[in-house]
Amino acid sequence: MQFETDLTGKLLIALPGIGDERFARSVILLCAHTPEFAMGIVLNKPMDGVDLHDMLDQLGVEMETCLRGVPVLEGGPIARDRGFVLHTDDVICDGTTMEVDGDICMTATRDILGMIASMAPPRQSVFALGYAGWGPGQLEAELADNAWLVCEPDSDLVFGDAFDHKWRHAMTRLGVDLSRLQSGAGNA
Secondary structure (H helix, E strand, C coil): CCCCCCCCCCEEEECCCCCCHHHCCCEEEEEEECCCCEEEEECCCEEEEEEHHHHHHHHCCCCCCCCCCCEEEECCCEEEEEEEEEEECCCCCCCCCEEEECCEEEECCHHHHHHHCCCCCCCCEEEEEEEEEECCCHHHHHHHCCCEEEECCCHHHHHCCCHHHHHHHHHHHCCCCHHHCCCCCCCC
C-alpha cells in the first residue's frame, strides 16, 4: 500500500468489523503518521481503579492541586508502562513537546506531569499509558479494509471525559447512521 496522506492530528474511529477487540469502538488521535510508522493515543478507554493523583503520587511528583478522580487512559497496547500527555499548546516543554495539530500537543516527559500538578497547568490535558502503533503500510491497509473512519478532532473528543459517548459522538459528527452499521460484509 502506498503512503498518500499524512493523517497526523486526525482521529481514527473504529468501525464495528475492525477485527481486533482491543480497538472495538475506539477513538484514536493520530499523533504521528509517516511512511515508516503511525502512532496514536486511544481517547475513550479510561483505566479501572487508577486516577492521575495516584499515578503522580507513585512517581513522586509534587502536587499543588487535587487530581483525584482525573482518569488515566489506556492509550493503547504498546509500551503500557510509558506515559503520554496530550495537552493544549499553552504549556510547552522545550525540546520534548511535539505539536500534533493546531493547539494539540503531546509530551512524554516528567516535566509535563509537574506542570499538570502545578497551579499553572495546560488549559486541557489527558494522560495515557501506552499507545497504538502501526508499521510501514499497516494503517493504510487497515484503512483500505474499512477498519477505520477518519475525522477532524474537536476538544470534546480529545479532552472530554464522556468516554462512553466519544465513539458515538465521532460517528454522528461524520453523519454515520449507527442503526445501519454492520459488523461484517454482506453476501449477494
